[in-house]
Amino acid sequence: MPRLYSNRDRPFHLGALPAERLARDADARVGPARQPVDAHGAGADALTGAIPEYRALLAPLLDGAVAPARAPVPDDLAARSNNLKASAYFLDATLAGVCALAPAQGHGAGAPPGHTHALVFLVEFGREPRPGEPGAAWIVGSNAERTDLRCAEVAAVLAGYVRALGWSARGHVAGDSNVDLGELAQRAGIAKAVYGVLAMPFLPGGFRIGAVTTDYPLAPDAPIAPDASLGWPDSDAYLGTGGTRPGHEDADLARRPLHLGRYPMERIRRVDEPTTLVLRDEIRRVPKRADLFTRALAGDLGEKPKRERTRFAVKHPLAAAMVPLIRALVPLQGTREPLAPTGFGGDLSDPQRNAEAIKAMGYHLGADFVGICAAEPWMYYSHDETDGRAIEPYHRWAVVMLIDQGFETMEGASGDDWISGAQSMRAYLRGALIAGVMAAHVRRTGHSARAHSNAHSEVLHLPAVLMAGLGELSRIGELILNPYIGPRSKSVLFTTDLPLVADRPIDFGLQATCAMCLKCARECPCNAIPYGPKVMFNGYEIWKPDVEKCGRYRLTNMKGSACGRCMKTCPYNREDLVESERLLQLAIDVPEARRHLIEHDDRTRGGQRNPVKRWWFDLEIVDGVAVAPRAGVNERDLDPARADKLAAGQKLAFFPPGLQPAGGTTLQAVVPLDRAAGLAAYAAAEAPRDARRRRQRSG
Numbered sequence: 190m191p192r193l194y195s196n197r198d199r200p201f202h203l204g205a206l207p208a209e210r211l212a213r214d215a216d217a218r219v220g221p222a223r224q225p226v227d228a229h230g231a232g233a234d235a236l237t238g239a240i241p242e243y244r245a246l247l248a249p250l251l252d253g254a255v256a257p258a259r260a261p262v263p264d265d266l267a268a269r270s271n272n273l274k275a276s277a278y279f280l281d282a283t284l285a286g287v288c289a290l291a292p293a294q295g296h297g298a299g300a301p302p303g304h305t306h307a308l309v310f311l312v313e314f315g316r317e318p319r320p321g322e323p324g325a326a327w328i329v330g331s332n333a334e335r336t337d338l339r340c341a342e343v344a345a346v347l348a349g350y351v352r353a354l355g356w357s358a359r360g361h362v363a364g365d366s367n368v369d370l371g372e373l374a375q376r377a378g379i380a381k382a383v384y385g386v387l388a389m390p391f392l393p394g395g396f397r398i399g400a401v402t403t404d405y406p407l408a409p410d411a412p413i414a415p416d417a418s419l420g421w422p423d424s425d426a427y428l429g430t431g432g433t434r435p436g437h438e439d440a441d442l443a444r445r446p447l448h449l450g451r452y453p454m455e456r457i458r459r460v461d462e463p464t465t466l467v468l469r470d471e472i473r474r475v476p477k478r479a480d481l482f483t484r485a486l487a488g489d490l491g492e493k494p495k496r497e498r499t500r501f502a503v504k505h506p507l508a509a510a511m512v513p514l515i516r517a518l519v520p521l522q523g524t525r526e527p528l529a530p531t532g533f534g535g536d537l538s539d540p541q542r543n544a545e546a547i548k549a550m551g552y553h554l555g556a557d558f559v560g561i562c563a564a565e566p567w568m569y570y571s572h573d574e575t576d577g578r579a580i581e582p583y584h585r586w587a588v589v590m591l592i593d594q595g596f597e598t599m600e601g602a603s604g605d606d607w608i609s610g611a612q613s614m615r616a617y618l619r620g621a622l623i624a625g626v627m628a629a630h631v632r633r634t635g636h637s638a639r640a641h642s643n644a645h646s647e648v649l650h651l652p653a654v655l656m657a658g659l660g661e662l663s664r665i666g667e668l669i670l671n672p673y674i675g676p677r678s679k680s681v682l683f684t685t686d687l688p689l690v691a692d693r694p695i696d697f698g699l700q701a702t703c704a705m706c707l708k709c710a711r712e713c714p715c716n717a718i719p720y721g722p723k724v725m726f727n728g729y730e731i732w733k734p735d736v737e738k739c740g741r742y743r744l745t746n747m748k749g750s751a752c753g754r755c756m757k758t759c760p761y762n763r764e765d766l767v768e769s770e771r772l773l774q775l776a777i778d779v780p781e782a783r784r785h786l787i788e789h790d791d792r793t794r795g796g797q798r799n800p801v802k803r804w805w806f807d808l809e810i811v812d813g814v815a816v817a818p819r820a821g822v823n824e825r826d827l828d829p830a831r832a833d834k835l836a837a838g839q840k841l842a843f844f845p846p847g848l849q850p851a852g853g854t855t856l857q858a859v860v861p862l863d864r865a866a867g868l869a870a871y872a873a874a875e876a877p878r879d880a881r882r883r884r885q886r887s888g
Contacts, residue, residue, distance in 0.1 A: 190438050190441040190442060190451070191765050191766050191767045191769060191770050192429050192432065192434075192435060192438075192765060192766055192767070193428065193429060193435070193766070193767055194428070194429050194430050194431060194432050194766075195432050195764055195766060196431070196432025196433070196597065196764070197432065197600075197764070197799060197801065198431070198432070198801055199431055199432045199433070199801070200271075200801055200802075200804070201275045201278060201279075201597050201598070201601070201801075201802050201804040202271035202272070202274045202275040202278070202804055204274070204278050204283075204284055204285065205278070205283075205433060205434040206283065206284055206391050206392075206433060206434055207391070207422070207426045207431075207433040207434075208284060208378075208379070208390075208391075210422045210423075210426055211378075211390060211413050211414070211417050211422070212413070212414035212416070212417045213378060213410075213411035213412065213413060213414055214411065214412060214413075214414040214415065215411045215412070217375075217411075217412040217413070217414060217415055218415070219372055219375045219376055219382075219412065220375075220382045220385075221371065221372075221382070221385065222371040222372075222374075222375065222380075222382035222383075222385055222386060222387045223371060223385065223386055223387070224333075224363060224370065224371065224386075224387055224396075224397055224398055225314075225333075225386060225387060225388075225395035225396060225397070226333050226395075227329075227330050227331070227332050227333050227395075228395075229329050229330050230330050231329070231330030231331055232326055232329065232330060233533075234326045234327055234533060234534050234535045235326070235327060235328070235329070235330050235331050236327050236328065236331050236335075236550060236626070236630040237330070237331045237334050238630075238633060239626050239627075239629035239630040239633060240331075240334045240335065240338050240626060242521060242629070243338055243518075243521070243622065243625065243626060243629075244337070244338055244341060244364070244365075246517055246518065246521065247338075247341040247342060247345050247514065248341070248365050250345040250348075250349065250360075250513060250514060250517070251341070251344060251345050251348055251359060251360035251361070251362070251365060252348065252359045252360070253348075253349065253352055254352065255352045255355060255356065255357050255358075256352060256353050256354065256355045256813060256814055256815065257355075257813060257814060258355055258814045259354065259355030259356065260353075260354040260355055260506065260806070260808055260814075260815035260816070261808075261815075261816065261817050262354060262806055263806075266406055266407055266408035267408040269405065269406070269407050269408070270287045270308075270407045270408045270409075270410075271804070272804060272805065272806060273285070273287070273308045273347065273351075273401075273407065274286070274287070274308070275804035275805070276347060276350060276507060276804075276805075277308065277310045277343060277347060279507075279595065279598055279611075279615065279804075280342070280343045280346055280347070280615060281312070281339075281343075281555070281619070282310040282311065282312055282343050282399075283310075283311055283312055283313040283392065283396060284310065284311050284379045284389065284392075285308060285309070285310040285311075285377075285379065286308075286309055286310075286377030286378045286379040286410040287306060287307070287308055287309070287377055287407045287408065287409050287410050288306070288307050288309060288373055288376035288377040288378075288409050288410065289305065289306055289307075289376075289409045290304055290305055290306060290307055290402065296372070296376065297368055297369075297372075297373065297402065298368070298369070299366075299367035299368045299369070300359075300367060300368050300402040301357065301359050301367070301402065303357060303404045304357065304359070304402040304403055304404050305403075305404055305406065306402070306403055306404075306405065306406065306407040306409065307368070307373050307377065307400050307401065307402045307403070308347060308377075308400065308401045308403070308407070309370075309373045309374050309376075309377035309379055309398065309399075309400045310340075310343060310379065310398070310399055310400070311374065311379050311380060311389065311392075311396040311397065311398050311399075312336050312339045312340050312343065312396060312397055312399070313336070313392050313394060313395070313396045314332040314333075314335075314336055314394050314395040314396060314397075315328075315332060315335055315336065315552075315553040315554065315555065316394075316442060316443070316447055316552070316553065317329055317332065317447070317553065318446070318447040318448070318549050318553075322446055322447060322448070322549070323446070323447075323448045323542055323545030323546040323548075323549050324447060324448060324545065324546040324547075324548075324549025324550050324553070325549075326535050326546075327534070327535075327546060327549075327550055327630065328447075328549060328550060328553050332395065333395075333397060335553070335554060336396065336397040337362055337363050337364065337397050338622070338626075339397075339555070340362045340363070340397050340398065340399030341360070341362045341365070341399065342514070342618070342619075342622060343399055344360030344361060344362050344399040344400065344401055345360050345510075345514060346507075346510045346511050346514065346618070347360065347401045347510070348360035348401045348403075348510075349509070349510030349511075349513070350506055350507050350509075350510040351401060351403050351405050352510075353506035353507075353509050353510055353810065353815055354405065354506055354808075354815055355814070355815070356403055356404055356405035357403060357404045357405075358401050358402070358403040358404075358405065359401065359402055359403075360399065360400070360401050361399065361400045361401070361402065362397075362398075362399045362400075363397060363398070366400070368400065368402060370398040370399070370400055371387055371398070373398075373400050374387055374398045374400075375387075375412055375413075376409075376412055377409070377410055377412075378410040378411055378412050378413050379398075380396075380398070380413070381412070381413045381415070381417065383419070388419055390413075390417065390418065390419045390420065390421070390422075391421065391434075391436070393419075393439075394439065421436045446545075446549075447549040447552055447553065448545040448546070448548040448549040448552070449548075450548070450552045450556075450557075450558060450559065451552070451557070452557075452558065452673040452674075454558065454658070454659075454672075454673075454695075457658075457672055457695045457696075457697050457777075458695065458696045458697065458777075459658065459692075459693040459694070459695060459696075460693060460694050460695065460696045461693060461694075462694060463655050463656065463661070463662070463694040464661050464662075464694070464696050464699070464700050465655075465661070465662045465700065465723070465729065465730040465731065465877075466725075466729070466730035466877050466880060466881065467652070467655075467728065467729055467730070468725075468728040468729075468880065468884070469565065469567055469728065470728075471727075471728035472567040472727055472728035472729070473727055473728075473846040474566075474567060474569060474570065474571035475570065475571060475649075475727075475846055475849060475852075476570060476571050476572035476573075476574065476849070476850060476851070476852045476853070476854065477570045477572065477573055477574040477647075478572065478574040478577075478849075478850045478852075478854045478855065478856070479844075479846070479849035479850055480574075481736045481737065481739075481740040482498060482501075482740060482744070483574050483856070484850070484860070484862060485497075485498040485740060485744055486498045486499070486856060487850075487856045487857075487858070487859060487860070488859045489850070489859060489860050489861055489862045490737070490740070490741065490862055493745055494740075494741055494744050494745060497744045497745050498744055500810070501610070501743075501744055501750075501751070502610060502614060503810060504607075504610055504750040504751075504809055504810055505607050505608065505610050505611050505750045505805075505808060505809070505810065506808055506810060506815045507608075507611040507805070508610040508611040508613075508614040508750060509810055511611070511614040511615060511617075511618045512614060514618055514622075515614065515617055515618050515621055515642070515643070515644050516644055518621045518622065518625055518640075518642065518644070519642070519644050519645045521625050521629070521640075522625060522628070522639055522640040522641070522642065522645060523625075523628045523629070523632060523637075523638050523639035523640055523683070524632065524637055524638070524639055525583040525584070525637065525639055526583075526637060527637050527686065528632060528635050528636060528637050529635055530634075530635035531633065531634060531635035532635070533633050533634050533635070534630075534631075534633065534634035534635075537634060537636075537687065537688065538688075540688040540689050540690045541690045543687055543688055543689055543690075544561055544689045544690045547559070547561070547588055547627070547631075547687075547689065548561075550627055550630070551588070551590055551623065551627060554623045554626060554627065555619060555623055556590040556591070556592065556620075556623050557590075557591050557592055557593045557674065557678070558590060558591040558659050558671060558674075558678075559588065559589070559590050560588075560589050560590075560654075560657030560658050560659045560692045561586060561587070561588055561589065561657055561689050561690065561691050561692050562586070562587050562589060562653055562656035562657040562658075562691050562692065563585065563586060563587070563656070563691050564582065564584050564585060564586055564587040564648065564653070564684045565582075565652075565656075566582040567652070567728075568582075568587070568648050568649050568652050568653055568656075569581075569582045569647060569648055569649070570646075570647055570648070570649065571852045572852040572853055572854075573647075574854075574855065574856055575855060575856060576855065577852075577853040577854065577855045579852070579853075580647050583637075583684070584637065584638075584639065584684035584685055584686055585685075585686055586684065586685050586686070586687065586689045586691070587648065587653045587657065587682050587683070587684050587685075588624075588627065588682060588683050588684075588685065588689070589650075589653045589654050589657040589659060589680060589681075589682040590620060590623065590624065590680065590681050590682065591654070591659055591660075591671060591674070591678040591679070591680055592616040592617075592619050592620045592623075592678060592679050592680075592681065593616070593674050593677060593678055594612045594613070594615070594616050594677045594678060594679060594753070594756070595612065595615075595677070596674075596677065596762070596763075596764050596765065597802050598612060598802065598804070598805075599612070599677055599753075599756065599757055599762060600764075600798075600799045600802045601798060601799055601800070601801070601802030601803040601804065602757060602798065602802075602803070603749070603754065603757065603798055603823050603824060603825040603826070604752060604753045604754030604755070604756065604757030604758065604825070605714055605742075605746055605748075605749045605751070605752040605753070605754045605823045605825065606748070606749040606750075606807070606822055606823045606824075607749055607750050607805065607807045607808065607809065607818060607822060608750070608805045609749055609750050609751040609752060609753050610749075610750030610751040611750070611805075612751075612753065613679060613751060613753070616678070616679035617642065617643040617644070617679055617681075620642060620643075620679060620680070620681030621640065621642035621643070621644065621681060623681065624640040624641070624642065624681045624682065624683045625640045625642075625683075627640075627683060628640045628683040628685070631683075631685050631687050634687065636685055636686050636687040637685060637686045638683055638684065638685040638686075638687065639683060639684055639685075640681070640682075640683040641681070641682050641683060641684065642681055643679070643681075646682075648682060648684060650680040650681075650682060651667055651668075651669060651680075652729075653680075653682055654669040654680050655669050655694060656691075656694060657691070657692050658692040658693055658694050658695045659671055659680075659695075660672070660695070660699075661694075661695065661696070661697065661699040661700065662699075662700075662729075662730075662731060662732075663676060663699060663703050663709075663732070663759075664703040664704075664706065664707070664709055664710065664718060664719070664732045665709050665718060665732070665734070665755045665756075665759070666718060666719070666731060666732050666733055666734035667731075667733075667734060667736070668755070668756075670699055670703075670759070670761055671761075672695070672697045672699075672761070672773055672777075673765075673770075673773070674761075674762075674765075675756070675759050675760075675761030675762040675763065676755065676756040676759050676761065676762065677753070677756045677757075677759075677762050697773070697776075697777050698776060698777050698780065698783065701780060701783060702776060702783045702786075702787070703732070704722075705783060705784055705787060706760060706787045707720060707832060707836075708758050708759065708760060708787070708790070708791070708796070709755040709758060709759055710832075710835070710836075711828070711829070711831050711832040711835065712754055712755070712757075712758040712796065712825075712827065712828065712831070713739075713754060713755060713835075714742055714752065714754055714823075714825070715738045715739060715741070715742040716735075716738065716835050716839060717734045717735040717736075717738035717739040717742070717841070718732070718734050718755060719732050719733065719734065719735075719839070719841055720832075720835070720836040720839055721839070722876070723876075723877055724843075724871070724874035724875065724876065724877070725874060725875040725876070725877055725880045726843055726845060726874065727845050727846060730877040730880070733841070733843050733871070733874075734841075735841040735842050735843065735871075736843070736844070737842060737844075737862060737864060737867065738841075738842075739752075746823075747818075747819070747820035748818065748820050748821050748822055748823040749822070749823045750809075754825065757796055758795075758796035758827065759796070760786065760787055760790035760795055760796075761773075762795075762796070763795075772786060791827070791829060794827065796827055797826050797827055798824075798825075798826055807822050840868060841868075841871050842864050842867030842868045842870070842871050843867055843870055843871045843874070844862070844863075844866075844867045844870070845870055848863055848866050848867060848870060
């Protein structure tokens with residue numbers, strides 16, 4: 190639910206809960222306490238059976254090799270602790286704290302030798318459906334296992350991050366821990382023991398604990414005072430004054446059926462066809478080898494992009510800690526072949542009920558938006574890039590999800606600085622894990638299902654997100670913009686033959702707004718986003734960006750780890766406030782207000798960096814060691830004066846299927862990118878109105 194009060198002035202390392210208002214006592218006694226468990230047992234059809242293989246995959250990544258040299262991090266121990274806590278919140282931990290270890294006194298006994306401190310965090314339980322609601326039979330009774338999986342993910346990433354900084358670190362989670370997690374949670378001040386069970390004010394629904402022990406010196410927090418109340422300390426805290434999570438949020442969300450999700454997408458108008466023209470019969474399926482980043486890896490763009498492509502995802506130590514998990518998930522993505530019915534999962538004869546249950550499961554596992562579309566043949570890639578084999582469409586439905594990249598971190602960043610790569614990797618990792626578990630659960634019912642992540646996908650995500658009604662095509666071009674979180678998302682999907690009902694595309698007036706707004710084009714560092722009108726490209730009506738300009742900049746950005754500046758500066762990239770929803774509704778209901786809302790965004794410095802939200806260390810991994818960035822750091826802010834200069838004589842290229850590597854081409858063959866032909870192709874592009882007239886004439 191949107192908040193009343195902005196968190197603009199709240200440092201990110203404090204988290205969303207007003208835990209700093211709780212009384213603390215450094216001398217508080219710590220007693221034995223177990224973690225909260227599910228209120229109800231799992232039924233015969235619960236998704237718990239899909240989780241163990243993912244826990245087994247994450248377990249080896251809780252520990253690992255340490256970088257051969259230490260990073261130039263601050264000597265200030267509080268700054269280090271704040272960075273680690275903020276990193277946990279970035280990964281969607283609910284609360285984090287730090288404690289010292291004293292194994293000789295029994296504090297942290299079992300930690301690896303030399304470990305002196307622990308970052309301890311909790312992840313709250315996912316919201317459950319009420320009895321009889323869609324998805325209840327799959328979800329109820331799975332919360333502890335679902336949340337332990339999330340804790341394992343966070344612990345593996347944070348431990349990998351500390352090791353990339355040059356210190357020893359090991360992750361711990363229930364079922365795979367050498368330390369007493371209940372004791373550490375109390376010492377770090379993120380929970381207290383109440384009648385032998387861990388409890389945390391503000392979180393009556395339950396949670397699970399994870400930790401990272403390390404020899405990285407940190408500043409510890411104090412335990413919660415024994416007499417601290419489990420209720421809200423005052424009305425300001427309950428209402429969320431200062432931007433913290435309000436006490437009424439859980440009750441607000443509980444009034445919504447789980448399958449509808451957090452955001453009221455049901456308020457957005459549905460249409461039969463997308464608001465941009467899609468000529469299905471004119472779309473030529475393309476091989477995965479045609480993807481710009483894949484072309485760079487093969488050498489099509491030259492030696493420097495090829496070299497930088499190999500380290501693109503691992504330039505920052507936090508992103509580098511996520512990539513092994515993302516890659517490890519690929520073998521578990523699933524199957525294309527039909528399966529035999531198993532009888533598991535309950536009655537699956539009603540496609541509408543199935544669709545609602547699938548959405549409920551996606552939201553329970555942590556997706557921000559879930560939609561469904563037909564997996565039409567033109568959405569599939571034509572050929573694999575590694576062995577050149579043809580890909581034949583194989584599933585009827587696609588379950589499509591968006592993962593929010595996080596407003597607060599985006600608020601502190603320029604969009605193309607050293608945290609930008611980690612923003613993408615975090616969303617890719619979370620999406621891959623969610624889609625993988627969901628597809629695994631569907632396969633247990635006897636229906637074929639296969640996840641498609643950024644690491645390996647046989648389906649183009651953009652048309653699937655569009656047709657599933659999760660957004661409209663924006664001026665940014667190859668990006669679907671959602672009405673509630675704007676462009677700051679990454680997508681993931683899984684395809685299946687489970688009977689489902691598709692959603693319809695949406696119309697919230699974005700085409701008219703993007704036609705007036707040029708902010709993403711103005712702020713693009715490489716002038717890759719068009720100032721001009723939409724064109725037809727391979728059967729799609731689109732503001733087609735120059736993917737070569739964009740890709741080259743993202744890959745060879747020496748002052749940052751990637752680029753998402755278009756997302757950062759878009760007027761739809763707003764904080765989740767009641768006021769934001771009012772502005773969205775105004776843009777939908779009053780077309781003449783759109784121009785004023787665009788101008789208002791610039792006047793109020795929307796897209797400007799907010800230093801309060803800047804929590805990460807600027808670091809670059811070079812030869813396996815995190816160092817101070819060799820070329821410095823991008824420190825961009827808004828530049829309204831760029832527009833006229835960039836728009837004048839803008840030259841853009843695009844590369845339709847005829848200018849891309851042919852189907853069957855593998856990474857071993859170099860197909861140089863022909864920019865001159867791309868420029869000519871863009872100059873000769875058909876206008877959408879002409880395409881419509883041509884189709885009308887042809888009947």
